[in-house]
Amino acid sequence: MIRISKRRGQDIAYGAIGIAAFLGLWEYIGVNQLAGLTWPPLTAVLAFLFDPSRQTLFVRATSASFSMVGAGYVAGGVLGIVLAAVAHLVSPLKEGLGRLSSVIHSIPSIALAPLFIVLLSKEWSGMAIATLNVYFILFIATQSGLAAATRAHHDVFTVLGSNRFTRLIRLEAPAALPAIVSGLKYAVPAAFIGAIIGEWFGATRGLGLLMVSAMQNFQIPLLWSAVLITSAGSLMSFGLMSLVERFVYARYR
Amino acid sequence: MSGGTSILLDHVGKDFEMDDGRKVVAVEDVRLEIGAGEFVALIGPSGCGKSTLLRMLAALEQPSRGRVTVDGEAPEELSRNHRLGVAFQDHALLPWLSVEANVELPFRIASRAVDHARIAELIALVGLKGFEKARPSQLSGGMRQRVSIARALVLRPDVLLLDEPFGALDAVTRRQMNLELQRIWQEQHISTLLVTHSVDEALFLSDRVVVMSGRPGNILKEVSVPFGRPRDPEVMRSGEFHRLEDELTEALEQPGVAA
Amino acid sequence: MPGILKTAFNRYWGVLLILVLWQAWVTIGELNAIVMPQPADVVVDLVGNPGIYLKNGVQTLALAGGGLLLGMAFGSLIAIACWFSRLATGMLVPLAMIFSSVPVVALIPVVARLLGYDIKTVMAIVVIVSFFPAFVFTSAGMRALPPGSEDLFQVLGASRKSRFRHLVLPAAVPNWMIALRLAAPSAVLSAMLAEFLMGQSGLGYMFRAAAGDFATERAFGTSVIATAVSVITFTLSQRAERAVNERWR
Ligand SMILES: Nc1ncnc2c1ncn2[C@@H]1O[C@H](COP(=O)(O)OP(=O)(O)O)[C@@H](O)[C@H]1O
Ligand SMILES: [Mg+2]
Numbered sequence: 126m127i128r129i130s131k132r133r134g135q136d137i138a139y140g141a142i143g144i145a146a147f148l149g150l151w152e153y154i155g156v157n158q159l160a161g162l163t164w165p166p167l168t169a170v171l172a173f174l175f176d177p178s179r180q181t182l183f184v185r186a187t188s189a190s191f192s193m194v195g196a197g198y199v200a201g202g203v204l205g206i207v208l209a210a211v212a213h214l215v216s217p218l219k220e221g222l223g224r225l226s227s228v229i230h231s232i233p234s235i236a237l238a239p240l241f242i243v244l245l246s247k248e249w250s251g252m253a254i255a256t257l258n259v260y261f262i263l264f265i266a267t268q269s270g271l272a273a274a275t276r277a278h279h280d281v282f283t284v285l286g287s288n289r290f291t292r293l294i295r296l297e298a299p300a301a302l303p304a305i306v307s308g309l310k311y312a313v314p315a316a317f318i319g320a321i322i323g324e325w326f327g328a329t330r331g332l333g334l335l336m337v338s339a340m341q342n343f344q345i346p347l348l349w350s351a352v353l354i355t356s357a358g359s360l361m362s363f364g365l366m367s368l369v370e371r372f373v374y375a376r377y378r
Numbered sequence: 379m380s381g382g383t384s385i386l387l388d389h390v391g392k393d394f395e396m397d398d399g400r401k402v403v404a405v406e407d408v409r410l411e412i413g414a415g416e417f418v419a420l421i422g423p424s425g426c427g428k429s430t431l432l433r434m435l436a437a438l439e440q441p442s443r444g445r446v447t448v449d450g451e452a453p454e455e456l457s458r459n460h461r462l463g464v465a466f467q468d469h470a471l472l473p474w475l476s477v478e479a480n481v482e483l484p485f486r487i488a489s490r491a492v493d494h495a496r497i498a499e500l501i502a503l504v505g506l507k508g509f510e511k512a513r514p515s516q517l518s519g520g521m522r523q524r525v526s527i528a529r530a531l532v533l534r535p536d537v538l539l540l541d542e543p544f545g546a547l548d549a550v551t552r553r554q555m556n557l558e559l560q561r562i563w564q565e566q567h568i569s570t571l572l573v574t575h576s577v578d579e580a581l582f583l584s585d586r587v588v589v590m591s592g593r594p595g596n597i598l599k600e601v602s603v604p605f606g607r608p609r610d611p612e613v614m615r616s617g618e619f620h621r622l623e624d625e626l627t628e629a630l631e632q633p634g635v636a637a
Numbered sequence: 638m639p640g641i642l643k644t645a646f647n648r649y650w651g652v653l654l655i656l657v658l659w660q661a662w663v664t665i666g667e668l669n670a671i672v673m674p675q676p677a678d679v680v681v682d683l684v685g686n687p688g689i690y691l692k693n694g695v696q697t698l699a700l701a702g703g704g705l706l707l708g709m710a711f712g713s714l715i716a717i718a719c720w721f722s723r724l725a726t727g728m729l730v731p732l733a734m735i736f737s738s739v740p741v742v743a744l745i746p747v748v749a750r751l752l753g754y755d756i757k758t759v760m761a762i763v764v765i766v767s768f769f770p771a772f773v774f775t776s777a778g779m780r781a782l783p784p785g786s787e788d789l790f791q792v793l794g795a796s797r798k799s800r801f802r803h804l805v806l807p808a809a810v811p812n813w814m815i816a817l818r819l820a821a822p823s824a825v826l827s828a829m830l831a832e833f834l835m836g837q838s839g840l841g842y843m844f845r846a847a848a849g850d851f852a853t854e855r856a857f858g859t860s861v862i863a864t865a866v867s868v869i870t871f872t873l874s875q876r877a878e879r880a881v882n883e884r885w886r
Contacts, residue, residue: 139727225651470785
């Protein structure tokens with residue numbers, strides 16, 4: 126049985142009140158049209174969203190977008206972790222990889238739009254931007270994680286005559302794990318942002334496209350539904366990664 | 379100052395509840411009196427409840443049993459009237475303030491005019507002249523402890539609580555700080571409780587040494603220190619000093635009432 | 638000076654590699670100029686039309702910077718107001734954390750529809766995007782106090798007001814700077830995205846207009862300016878954070 130302290134219980138209760146108040150306010154504003162016709166009540170959006178006749182539309186758009194998010198997340202994550210490890214192990218490459226990463230990071234994703242439109246098929250730009258966003262977060266997280274092992278721990282390995290590989294596997298990698306997992310958590314919304322932006326540059330499917338066309342055509346419930354699906358997907362993945370993070374922190378820190 | 383402040387811990391005890399719901403008895407039943415202007419040293423194995431006792435005196439913890447009074451009043455009155463000086467075990471300096479500004483802080487909190495001469499004097503006294511503008515992160519552990527002692531003294535408190543204040547100092551600096559502390563204390567006769575690990579520090583500085591037993595914390599032994607004041611470091615070479623030192627060390631080595 | 642060259646190469650070989658790959662792709666793939674402009678053409682467009690680039694660049698920078706500061710101010714003021722009420726904090730912090738874990742740029746179309754296609758809407762979007770990090774980090778900073786400091790203030794008999802002024806507020810400063818550094822790039826990005834989706838001017842709009850006209854030099858020129866604007870904001874916020882941290886920790 127999990128014991129919950131009084132303070133913690135209070136926090137949970139207050140948080141629940143806050144979320145309920147937010148949802149209630151959303152509904153209230155919508156029902157009374159306080160923000161005009163473009164703010165629908167929550168219940169109206171949910172009814173629209175779960176209407177069986179629109180199921181195929183939403184399932185198609187969601188699977189298109191979420192697969193871009195997933196593919197970009199995995200590709201960016203692997204690239205970031207591997208390249209940070211390479212930079213860590215091969216010191217001549219370190220400087221250059223770091224600079225390249227920060228140059229990539231300082232280019233706003235929208236500035237890559239012309240490039241993607243030219244080079245890639247428009248369908249892939251969502252994944253490509255998601256990959257870049259995730260890559261940078263994971264590169265930085267892994268890099269600082271690999272430097273997290275203390276001097277004293279390194280001295281222990283040196284004194285024991287450890288080779289480079291053993292040091293990486295037994296000391297640096299476990300010490301880096303918390304930072305990497307935190308990076309993976311913060312990369313979740315970044316991946317979603319990347320995919321959505323990519324779709325805005327002219328994809329033919331996906332939630333991002335749905336948002337833009339609904340915005341332009343005054344399809345208010347459709348617009349809010351697309352935003353709601355995207356947010357829910359990001360929130361749930363983020364929550365999942367927070368659980369993983371808590372486990373890793375308890376075990377490796 | 380009207381004859382100083384006296385403190386009474388009247389059969390005080392403290393329990394802590396752990397996360398898993400178990401109860402830990404940190405202090406079982408302690409009766410301790412600190413007379414007006416008296417210097418009492420508290421020694422005991424680590425984890426025996428010394429800090430807990432001191433925190434109850436500072437009204438940072440409420441006792442589970444018994445009562446703490448300061449001149450017959452609740453101990454909260456002391457801090458409310460800015461009459462309490464505490465040097466914590468972990469220095470508790472504010473990282474964004476310079477040494478000088480950290481020592482100045484009690485004036486600001488008490489909304490009193492800052493006495494710059496007093497601050498300069500105390501900084502010099504704890505041997506940190508020239509470091510006024512340094513930040514805590516630029517100082518060694520021992521230097522930070524000295525800043526926190528200066529901060530504890532700056533308002534000329536009526537009660538001074540010191541929790542292992544010289545723990546991070548080397549032997550020479552420690553001896554020097556002991557001498558300075560004695561000097562300041564003699565000028566003002568502050569009622570003082572000093573928690574320490576060092577038997578000879580306790581003997582050199584205090585009027586009375588109290589030995590606590592291991593968990594749960596109780597008082598094992600009290601020893602009055604017979605040396606007159608001001609005390610010269612020479613006193614530490616006397617036979618009487620060594621006899622008391624042996625007596626206290628022996629008391630410390632007794633196995634506590636094992637839990 | 639081979640020394641400098643060597644250092645430069647060590648630092649920038651990665652960037653160089655990307656440029657070489659790009660060139661190789663263009664050459665081998667025989668992409669024509671309409672699709673892929675020569676770097677020289679981009680420079681010509683940049684130098685030939687400084688007015689257009691400058692006007693739109695300044696507009697975007699001003700919208701992003703103004704919105705950023707306004708959003709940061711709102712976020713921290715509300716966090717400060719919440720410090721005085723546990724209920725308000727308890728209610729707002731989880732909500733703000735939810736909002737920071739969803740892609741806030743997805744709100745751009747919603748806000749655009751709510752407030753209308755307008756330059757003020759662009760500003761409003763930047764304010765919203767900057768609000769959440771400011772609120773979350775300031776709230777957290779006001780609760781992450783240095784070890785022992787709360788005991789110290791109690792022992793010194795500090796009033797609530799002086800606790801706030803001497804302890805809580807300064808303790809939040811480093812976190813506030815983190816929020817600024819994190820919010821700056823997303824402020825610039827969301828300003829451009831808002832202009833892209835619904836604006837009539839600004840760098841974001843230039844992307845859309847150039848794409849519509851198949852003016853690829855203009856599109857790539859805009860990319861250069863957009864990157865410059867982003868780098869400026871980014872560097873400034875990073876510098877500010879570093880300067881404050883030096884003084885604060
Ligand atoms: N806030 C607390 N919560 C739970 N247990 C505590 C707390 N403070 C102290 N203790 C426990 O009380 C005992 C006495 O601690 P302390 O007074 O710090 O000892 P000392 O200062 O003599 O080393 C220890 O066993 C410690 O673990
Ligand atoms: Mg202690």
